Amino acid sequence: MLYLHDVWVNWFESEENGYQVARYHEWRKEDKIELLDQTPLLYIKNDLFEYIENDLQEIPESLLDTIYKRSYNRKGQNRKAIEYACVITNGVETLAFDTIGYTIPVRKSRLIPRQEQLVYDMIKSAKAQNYGFKKRNYKKEYHILSMSPEQVFGLTRREREIKHILMIALDQLKSSGNLEELRYWLTEWDPKLYPTVKFLNADAAWEKLYSGIKEGFSKNHEEFCEKIVRGQPFLEKLWDLEKEYAQDTSKS
Numbered sequence: 699m700l701y702l703h704d705v706w707v708n709w710f711e712s713e714e715n716g717y718q719v720a721r722y723h724e725w726r727k728e729d730k731i732e733l734l735d736q737t738p739l740l741y742i743k744n745d746l747f748e749y750i751e752n753d754l755q756e757i758p759e760s761l762l763d764t765i766y767k768r769s770y771n772r773k774g775q776n777r778k779a780i781e782y783a784c785v786i787t788n789g790v791e792t793l794a795f796d797t798i799g800y801t802i803p804v805r806k807s808r809l810i811p812r813q814e815q816l817v818y819d820m821i822k823s824a825k826a827q828n829y830g831f832k833k834r835n836y837k838k839e840y841h842i843l844s845m846s847p848e849q850v851f852g853l854t855r856r857e858r859e860i861k862h863i864l865m866i867a868l869d870q871l872k873s874s875g876n877l878e879e880l881r882y883w884l885t886e887w888d889p890k891l892y893p894t895v896k897f898l899n900a901d902a903a904w905e906k907l908y909s910g911i912k913e914g915f916s917k918n919h920e921e922f923c924e925k926i927v928r929g930q931p932f933l934e935k936l937w938d939l940e941k942e943y944a945q946d947t948s949k950s
Contacts, residue, residue, distance in 0.1 A: 699768070700739040700820050702785055707732050707794050707807035714844050716751040717858065719793070719806045724855040726943065735772040737794065738765045738784040741821040746831040747788035750795060752838060754802050757782075761829040762801060769796075785809065785817065789826065792817050842869050842908070849912055856940055857915045860923050863936050864911055867926045872904050880904050887911065887922055 708729045710719045725731070740761070750757060762782050769783035783796040792814050795803035809817070840846040842865050850858050871883060880903040881895045887907055895903065911919065924941075927933035 699764075700741075700824070701736055701768075702734075702739050702813065702816070702820075703736050705734040705737055705785065705794065705813055706810050707734055709796065709805040709807050711805050712754065713806055714752070714754050715847070716748075716793070716806070717847055717850050718862075719751075719808055720855045721808045722810050726855075728943075733772060734780075734783070734794070735770040735777055737769040737780075739817060739820060740764070740784055740786050741824045741826050742786050742788060743826045743828045743831075744788045744790075745833045746828055747786055747791065747793070749831065749833075749836060750786060750803050751791070751793050751806070754804070755836070756801050757797065757803060758829040758831050759801075762797075764829070787817050787821060789818070789821060842872075845912070853915050856943060857919075859936070859940050860920055861911075861915060863927065863933055863940075864919060864923050867923070867930070867933055868904075868908055868911065870930075871926075872908075875900055877903070880907065883907060883926060886925060887918070 708720070708722075708725050708731050713719055742761075746758070746761075749755065765782055765784040767779040767781060769780040770777050771780060772778075780796060781799050782801075783794070785792060785794045787793075792809050794807040794809060796805040798804045808814075845861070845865060850861060853861065871880060877900045880900055881898065884898070884903050884907045885892050885895050887910055891906070898906065911922070923937060927937045
């Protein structure tokens with residue numbers, strides 16, 4: 699078995715999609731970076747890699763058996779075994795994951811560039827494994843809280859985070875079914891629609907709002923997000939974190 703040593707990881711927890719697991723150049727100073735003293739490196743087939751990278755489904759049992767307690771982290775002089783953790787690669791991308799004792803990839807991280815290159819060098823003479831994974835039994839589903847990669851393509855980490863906050867707010871707005879509120883927010887998003895908004899029912903108003911927001915990213919997305927999260931403590935906190943990050947970045 700191949701092993702990596704002294705692997706820096708920046709865990710993103712419960713992220714269903716790989717695009718939310720930030721690459722090294724998007725890591726932030728407030729991120730909590732950990733060190734894996736040792737971890738297995740598995741060269742796996744692309745279908746299995748994408749399944750682990752872009753979902754929170756059960757990992758094949760044979761893969762879990764292969765990596766069981768073969769990873770270690772270190773804090774000071776203490777070295778502790780991790781139940782199920784490793785680095786995987788399809789030969790093009792790399793990803794670290796830790797199930798934190800479960801059988802799904804709860805925590806995911808990218809690697810630093812130097813260690814990514816080391817991975818590719820180490821697998822040159824290896825053969826990709828499949829660990830019994832059958833793609834025909836699996837289909838990835840996207841929805842408002844799990845945007846398709848096309849909807850976030852080319853966006854920065856901050857833009858992806860803001861768009862995700864927006865989608866949570868829109869999902870809540872749809873659940874409320876409040877027609878006047880839907881009409882109000884549609885007008886806030888696109889003031890040119892004001893003359894026709896009063897003729898739209900709740901479903902039509904929400905669909906028009908969602909179809910406008912789901913594509914791309916602009917200053918309008920940011921300004922709209924700041925307005926719609928007001929009075930919602932959880933979303934306000936998420937928004938404030940992104941606002942603080944933008945302010946810190948502009949000062950540096």
